[in-house]
Structure formats: C-alpha cells, structure tokens
Amino acid sequence: MNTGRVYIAGAGLISPLGHGLAATEQALRTNRSAIRPLDLFSLLHGTPLPVGQVNTLDNADSPPRTHRLAGNAAIQAMTGSEQPPDAIVIGTTTGGILTTEQLLRDKVDNKDLYRQHGLGTVAEYLAEELNCDGPVLTVSTACSSGAVAITLAMAMLRRGSYTRILAGGVDSLCRLTYYGFHSLQLVDRNGCRPLDAERRGMAVAEGAGMLLLTTEKPVHPLAEVLGAGLSCDAYHPAAPHPEGRGALEAMQAALADAGLDPGDIDYINLHGTGTPENDLAESKAINNLFTDPPPLSSIKGATGHSLAAAGALEAVVATLAITKNLLPANTGLKQVDPALDLAPLTEPCDRSVSAVLSNSFGFGGNNGSLVIAQADTFPPPADRQPADNGLAIFGYSCLTGAGGTRATLDGLQEGKKPAGMADLDVIAENLPPRLIRRLKRLPQMALSLALSAHESSKIPRKPSSIFMGTGWGALSETYDFLTRLAETDEQFPSPTDFVCSVHNGPAGQVALLLGATEANITTSGGDYSFEQALLSADLLLKDRKETALVLGADETHAVFSPLLDPSIGPETRLADGGGGLHIGRDREGAACRVRIPFFRRLGAEDVISALIAALGGQERIQQKYILVLVGIPAAMHEQGEQQLKRFLDRETGNTPVVRYREFTGEFASASAVAAVMAASFFETGVIPGTLLKGDDMLLADQSKRILVLGLGQHISAMEFFRP
Amino acid sequence: MNELIEELKITLIDILNLPDVTPNDFDENVQLVGGELGIDSIDVLEMVVMVEKDYGIIINSQEVGEKVFSSLAALAQYIKENQPDSSS
Numbered sequence: 001m002n003t004g005r006v007y008i009a010g011a012g013l014i015s016p017l018g019h020g021l022a023a024t025e026q027a028l029r030t031n032r033s034a035i036r037p038l039d040l041f042s043l044l045h046g047t048p049l050p051v052g053q054v055n056t057l058d059n060a061d062s063p064p065r066t067h068r069l070a071g072n073a074a075i076q077a078m079t080g081s082e083q084p085p086d087a088i089v090i091g092t093t094t095g096g097i098l099t100t101e102q103l104l105r106d107k108v109d110n111k112d113l114y115r116q117h118g119l120g121t122v123a124e125y126l127a128e129e130l131n132c133d134g135p136v137l138t139v140s141t142a143c144s145s146g147a148v149a150i151t152l153a154m155a156m157l158r159r160g161s162y163t164r165i166l167a168g169g170v171d172s173l174c175r176l177t178y179y180g181f182h183s184l185q186l187v188d189r190n191g192c193r194p195l196d197a198e199r200r201g202m203a204v205a206e207g208a209g210m211l212l213l214t215t216e217k218p219v220h221p222l223a224e225v226l227g228a229g230l231s232c233d234a235y236h237p238a239a240p241h242p243e244g245r246g247a248l249e250a251m252q253a254a255l256a257d258a259g260l261d262p263g264d265i266d267y268i269n270l271h272g273t274g275t276p277e278n279d280l281a282e283s284k285a286i287n288n289l290f291t292d293p294p295p296l297s298s299i300k301g302a303t304g305h306s307l308a309a310a311g312a313l314e315a316v317v318a319t320l321a322i323t324k325n326l327l328p329a330n331t332g333l334k335q336v337d338p339a340l341d342l343a344p345l346t347e348p349c350d351r352s353v354s355a356v357l358s359n360s361f362g363f364g365g366n367n368g369s370l371v372i373a374q375a376d377t378f379p380p381p382a383d384r385q386p387a388d389n390g391l392a393i394f395g396y397s398c399l400t401g402a403g404g405t406r407a408t409l410d411g412l413q414e415g416k417k418p419a420g421m422a423d424l425d426v427i428a429e430n431l432p433p434r435l436i437r438r439l440k441r442l443p444q445m446a447l448s449l450a451l452s453a454h455e456s457s458k459i460p461r462k463p464s465s466i467f468m469g470t471g472w473g474a475l476s477e478t479y480d481f482l483t484r485l486a487e488t489d490e491q492f493p494s495p496t497d498f499v500c501s502v503h504n505g506p507a508g509q510v511a512l513l514l515g516a517t518e519a520n521i522t523t524s525g526g527d528y529s530f531e532q533a534l535l536s537a538d539l540l541l542k543d544r545k546e547t548a549l550v551l552g553a554d555e556t557h558a559v560f561s562p563l564l565d566p567s568i569g570p571e572t573r574l575a576d577g578g579g580g581l582h583i584g585r586d587r588e589g590a591a592c593r594v595r596i597p598f599f600r601r602l603g604a605e606d607v608i609s610a611l612i613a614a615l616g617g618q619e620r621i622q623q624k625y626i627l628v629l630v631g632i633p634a635a636m637h638e639q640g641e642q643q644l645k646r647f648l649d650r651e652t653g654n655t656p657v658v659r660y661r662e663f664t665g666e667f668a669s670a671s672a673v674a675a676v677m678a679a680s681f682f683e684t685g686v687i688p689g690t691l692l693k694g695d696d697m698l699l700a701d702q703s704k705r706i707l708v709l710g711l712g713q714h715i716s717a718m719e720f721f722r723p
Numbered sequence: 724m725n726e727l728i729e730e731l732k733i734t735l736i737d738i739l740n741l742p743d744v745t746p747n748d749f750d751e752n753v754q755l756v757g758g759e760l761g762i763d764s765i766d767v768l769e770m771v772v773m774v775e776k777d778y779g780i781i782i783n784s785q786e787v788g789e790k791v792f793s794s795l796a797a798l799a800q801y802i803k804e805n806q807p808d809s810s811s
C-alpha cells in the first residue's frame with residue numbers, strides 16, 4: 001500500500017573517501033580529508049590544484065568516467081533487489097565531457113566516439129545495465145542536481161505511478177570544471193576548509209551517490225526521504241544571494257514538505273563548499289531559520305565538492321548518520337569564522353539521529369534541501385501531490401529558422417518550412433542589449449522564449465517556477481571555453497564562458513529576469529529533454545495560483561552539433577530553436593491544456609501496446625485525436641518509423657499524421673516547437689492545410705485532442721485539449 | 724599613459740561585450756564595477772585574466788582587485804606601475 005512514505009531501500013556511493021557505505025563510514029569516523037593534488041589528467045602548466053579525486057574506480061576506457069562512477073554507486077544501491085527499478089532519475093553536469101575533451105585534443109572526428117557526451121546518456125547507461133524500461137530522467141541544476149533528482153523521484157513516487165525509483169547524482173572531474181572553478185578564483189590552493197576563518201574556496205571533486213527509493217516498505221528500510229524543498233535565488237548567475245534568501249526558502253520548503261519544525265532536525269549537513277560567499281550566505285539562512293541550530297557540519301573538507309553528485313552523496317551520508325548514529329565532522333576546520341556565528345562539529349560524534357536536513361545550492365541560484373529521517377518515526381506526509389489532471393496553457397512562444405512565434409506560425413500557414421537557424425539579432429529582438437551582452441545563443445533563446453511566452457499570456461500572473469529542457473546545453477560557451485583553454489596552453493580559461501556553459505545557466509537567466517524564486521529545473525535527456533521538463537513541471541507545480549514557464553531550446557553549433565548529435569549528418573541543413581509554454585493548474589483563462597499520458601524508455605516488451613493502452617485503447621484513440629504530430633529523430637529513423645507503423649496499424653482511423661521534424665528541422669528540443677504548434681491550433685481553431693497537404697481543418701469539435709508523439713529511443717506522448 | 728588608456732578602452736569594450744559603448748564615450752574616471760556600465764564580479768574575473776594575459780600582472784587578492792578596478796584610469800595606473808618591463 002502506498003502510504004506516501006518514500007523509503008530508502010538501498011544506498012550506494014563512491015567518493016574520494018572510497019566506495020561503499022562501510023568504507024565511507026570508516027573514513028568519516030577518522031575525520032580525514034581525501035583532498036589531494038590532481039593526477040587524473042596532466043596539466044601543461046603549474047602545480048596541480050588540490051581536488052577530490054576517486055581512486056577506487058577501474059581505469060576502463062569506456063564508457064566515460066561519469067558513467068562508470070554512476071554505475072558503481074548504482075550497483076551498490078541495487079544490491080539485494082531482484083527487480084529493476086521502475087524509473088531512473090539522475091542529476092549530472094558533466095556527462096561524457098572528460099572523454100570529449102580528450103577526443104577534441106586528439107582531433108578525433110569520428111562521431112561514433114562522441115556518442116556518450118550528452119548528459120542523458122548517463123541515465124541511459126544505467127537503465128541499460130539495470131534493465132530498466134521505465135522513464136529515465138536527467139536533471140542538471142549545477143551543484144544541486146543530486147538533491148533535485150531525489151526531489152523529482154520522490155514526487156513521482158508520491159503520485160503513485162511508480163513503486164521503485166533509482167535516484168542520485170554523479171559527476172567526474174574534467175578540465176571544464178577544474179579550470180572553470182579555478183578561473184572564478186573559487187579554488188583554495190591549501191585544500192578545502194569550510195566555515196574556517198581562513199577558508200579560500202572549494203576543492204573540485206567527483207563521485208556518485210545513489211538511492212533506491214520505494215513506496216513499498218522494505219524489510220529493513222535504511223531511512224525515509226521525508227521532505228524536499230526547491231528554490232531559486234534569482235539573484236546572480238554564479239554567486240549566492242548574500243543574505244541566503246534562496247537557501248532559507250529551500251530549507252523552509254523542505255521542512256514544510258516533511259511536516260517538521262526546525263526543532264525536529266537533529267543534524268544539518270551543510271552545503272558548505274568553503275567559498276567565502278557560500279558559507280556566509282548559508283550561515284545567515286541557518287541562523288534565520290533556527291534559533292538554536294542543531295549539530296551541523298560540511299563534509300566537503302573531506303570529499304571536496306563533487307558538484308552534481310554532492311546532494312546525492314550527502315543524502316547517503318545523511319542515511320549513514322541515521323543508521324550508524326554518526327555525525328560527521330567539519331573536516332579541515334581549524335578556527336571557525338566568527339562572522340558565521342555557527343558551531344560546526346570539530347570531531348565526528350556518536351549520537352542517535354532521527355531527522356537530517358541536507359543542503360545543496362548551485363549556480364543559477366538553484367537550491368535544493370532534503371529531509372532524511374528514520375523510517376516510520378514521523379507521521380507520513382500529507383497528500384499534497386497534485387493529481388495527474390493536466391496543466392493549463394496560458395501563453396506560448398517559439399523560435400525557429402523563420403524567426404519568432406508569429407513568423408513561424410504564419411509561415412507554416414503559408415506552406416513554408418521554418419527549419420533553419422535564425423540570426424542572433426532576430427532571436428534577441430525583444431531583449432535589452434545590456435541584459436544579453438555576455439550571453440551567447442542558447443541563453444538568448446531562452447530569454448526570448450520566456451519573455452514572449454509570458455507576454456502572450458491572457459492572464460497577468462508572473463511565472464514563479466522555470467522548467468527548461470535542453471538536449472545539449474550551451475554549446476557555444478562550452479566550445480569557446482575549451483577552445484580558449486587549448487589556445488592559451490591552459491593558462492587563460494574564460495570565467496564568463498565557464499559560468500555560462502552550465503546547462504542550467506539559461507534557466508537561471510530567465511529566473512533572474514522574471515524574479516522567479518520557486519523551483520528552477522533544467523532537464524537534459526537528448527531528444528526528449530522538453531518532455532522531461534514538462535513532466536517535472538507537472539510533478540512539482542502544486543499551488544493552483546502558481547504559474548510556471550516550461551521551455552525547450554537547443555542551439556546548433558557549427559562544430560559541436562554535427563559531432564555530438566547523431567541526428568545531424570554531413571548533409572543535414574542545420575536548424576535550431578525551441579518553444580515555451582506559460583502554464584498553471586488553474587484552467588481559467590487557458591487557451592488549452594496538456595497532459596503527458598505516456599513517457600517510457602524503449603524496452604524489451606511491446607512498448608507500443610503499452611502506449612495504446614495508456615492513451616485509452618484503440619477505439620478511444622480513433623475517437624479523440626484529430627491530429628498526431630510525430631517526432632522521429634533522424635538517427636532513429638528506421639526504428640521510429642517501425643514504431644509508428646505499429647501504432648498506426650492498430651489505430652486504424654483516418655487521423656492525419658504529421659512528422660513535425662520535416663518542418664522544424666533536426667534539433668533535440670524540436671518537440672517544444674511541436675507543442676507550441678498544437679497549442680496555437682487550439683487558439684486559432686484551425687489546423688493549417690499546408691501541414692496536412694490538403695485543406696485547412698477546423699477544430700470545431702470541443703472534445704477533439706491533438707497528440708504529440710515522440711518516438712525513437714523513448715516513447716513519449718503529450719496530449720493537448722480544450723480547457 | 725594616454726595610449727594605454729585608449730588601448731584598455733578598446734580591450735574592455737571587447738572582452739566585456741559592452742555593445743552600446745564606444746571608446747569616445749568611455750570615461751576613464753567613471754566608476755567601473757557596480758557603476759552605470761553594469762560591470763559585475765564575473766567581468767572583474769575576466770579583466771583579471773586579461774591583465775595577466777596581456778600585461779603579465781597577476782591580481783589575486785580581492786583588496787587589490789577592488790582598488791585596481793575602481794576605474795579604467797586606476798587600472799591603467801596599476802598596469803603602468805607593475806608592468807614587468809616598466810622603467811618607473
């Protein structure tokens with residue numbers, strides 16, 4: 001029975017401290033730091049900086065290091081479980097970049113070798129290894145990714161659609177993060193000393209933490225994930241809000257979600273990166289929330305900061321605190337900074353613990369806090385999970401080779417195919433030059449889409465949450481960062497390009513512009529990234545009054561895209577763009593609504609039968625859809641066409657089917673444009689005949705729906721209908 | 724000195740992407756960081772890299788940074804005083 005409790009059935013981790021719960025516990029009990037000078041890759045200049053490097057991983061060439069770290073922790077978490085997980089949710093920022101960096105240095109142009117670059121490939125790899133054919137989601141919210149992944153998994157479990165989900169975070173060391181944080185002058189040359197009066201910064205690290213979460217009570221549950229809270233600073237692309245505003249809001253939201261008061265918390269695992277700004281902001285938030293803070297510490301003086309892994313690693317450490325009565329010390333601390341007004345643990349401490357608050361904050365002001373508690377000790381959470389009844393769409397926007405929303409949609413009506421790449425000044429038409437002076441193509445797209453979607457809305461509400469899907473992230477910034485690094489013999493990496501290269505940079509910019517201080521989530525699952533963003537919005541948008549922006553955008557980069565995206569061949573006309581929806585729960589004033597009845601990975605069993613069943617069965621499908629927009633990425637052409645044939649063979653009606661990539665071109669988030677097309681048809685009441693190669697079709701029947709189907713590696717269904 | 728100031732104006736407009744500023748209307752005495760130009764901490768880091776790359780001068784303390792980047796004139800002065808091959 002689903003009581004709403006989310007149990008931790010298994011946990012695994014690999015970090016600079018070692019791998020496995022026992023080794024980690026032992027290392028934490030000795031209060032030793034694993035931070036050492038880097039030797040994973042060689043440097044052209046200077047002494048290696050101290051990092052948190054994992055030394056207990058095999059040296060295999062393939063798959064990339066991030067994937068192997070994830071696999072190691074996942075196998076630990078799954079030990080003793082005979083069934084594969086129903087779904088996998090992973091937070092990562094690095095994906096296969098370490099491998100890509102080496103390939104680029106060796107000037108390798110065989111694109112097959114870049115297949116595991118994308119962030120989403122880490123979760124795909126785990127799904128493959130663990131035989132999971134359910135949905136696989138990837139979030140990338142910089143240093144809070146691991147905590148956000150666990151938050152999303154928890155929301156999926158509470159809704160009741162899944163019983164067992166593997167969730168966690170992972171990142172490997174790479175040149176991008178090593179030189180990137182160094183260029184921001186955020187690295188302490190003397191190792192990492194969180195909360196210390198002499199602290200000078202962080203130590204970039206790597207690792208993976210995984211939890212097997214379940215709503216079915218295990219025989220021996222390790223602990224429970226009792227609550228989670230997300231927030232966004234909407235203050236600065238890289239620096240935390242100086243008063244810790246977002247940190248406070250995330251902690252408050254997590255406590256409220258768990259149904260606990262600050263006094264119920266026995267231990268706080270701090271984000272505590274060791275940078276002067278983070279630790280000060282976090283201390284202010286803690287002192288704001290707790291009149292008398294419980295014992296607290298940051299373990300990053302021992303492990304370093306493993307970025308996307310950190311939140312998940314520390315969730316596992318919180319689990320250890322509960323199961324082993326172990327409060328880890330604030331390793332590296334000599335003299336606490338009096339300005340922080342905190343008393344961190346200077347030694348590991350044996351104490352019974354019922355509830356732990358664990359903090360993770362990231363670039364873009366993306367914050368996540370988790371409450372991990374002893375199983376069955378506190379009342380189960382009240383049922384606050386919104387039912388799966390769809391999201392109302394108040395406004396929309398898109399960008400294609402034809403230009404903005406009107407140019408794209410009018411062009412479609414006139415029979416033009418908008419596929420292509422719009423000029424940057426067309427994309428930036430509605431954006432003030434000062435705002436975008438540092439921003440390259442993808443963040444400009446995101447801002448343009450966000451503003452247009454908001455302005456087109458029929459309701460005056462300002463979105464407070466931002467969800468963005470991007471298959472490839474900011475390719476220009478990543479390419480420029482690595483190019484300048486190579487051209488200057490690794491001496492002068494660009495801090496601006498590094499800050500802007502993170503996948504969640506664009507969504508963070510949108511939050512800054514709109515003052516959106518609630519959840520801010522970037523998803524990155526290849527050609528299904530937009531669907532994942534929409535799913536996340538549907539899972540996390542609770543308040544009827546609250547509205548959110550769901551964006552999907554990808555930039556196509558002349559060098560990177562043909563190398564990385566398997567759907568782009570030498571003959572492919574380069575195209576990019578995206579779409580944005582302003583959504584909410586309250587359907588008043590909505591143009592139409594959307595739900596996601598199906599999202600699954602291609603598995604062994606007949607996934608098309610499952611799709612048909614989820615859409616209501618053959619007969620119902622014939623009745624309800626007036627149009628099917630199908631997205632088959634070019635790289636999955638054969639497989640996708642077979643899937644479509646199987647779907648149509650059984651769905652024998654005369655519903656017109658349009659392959660939308662013929663119009664949008666090949667790019668990962670093309671489905672966001674298809675979603676906007678569907679929403680616009682409901683607004684105008686007409687489906688243009690140019691799409692159908694026939695006459696215009698009226699959407700007169702109020703009960704008719706439009707299906708946007710994604711085929712290929714994942715099978716996804718988005719259903720648009722009248723409010 | 725004036726030559727250095729003019730050179731820095733062009734460099735800063737380029738590396739900080741100041742689209743609506745020309746060297747002519749770039750006042751070297753106006754507050755550089757946190758002023759009307761909208762220059763922030765990330766720009767400061769970009770300027771730190773530039774000063775090291777183009778002039779061989781390392782700025783690695785916040786206190787020095789705050790002084791050096793208070794205005795373009797102060798930056799030019801600092802570079803002049805600290806240049807490795809400077810005779811002053």
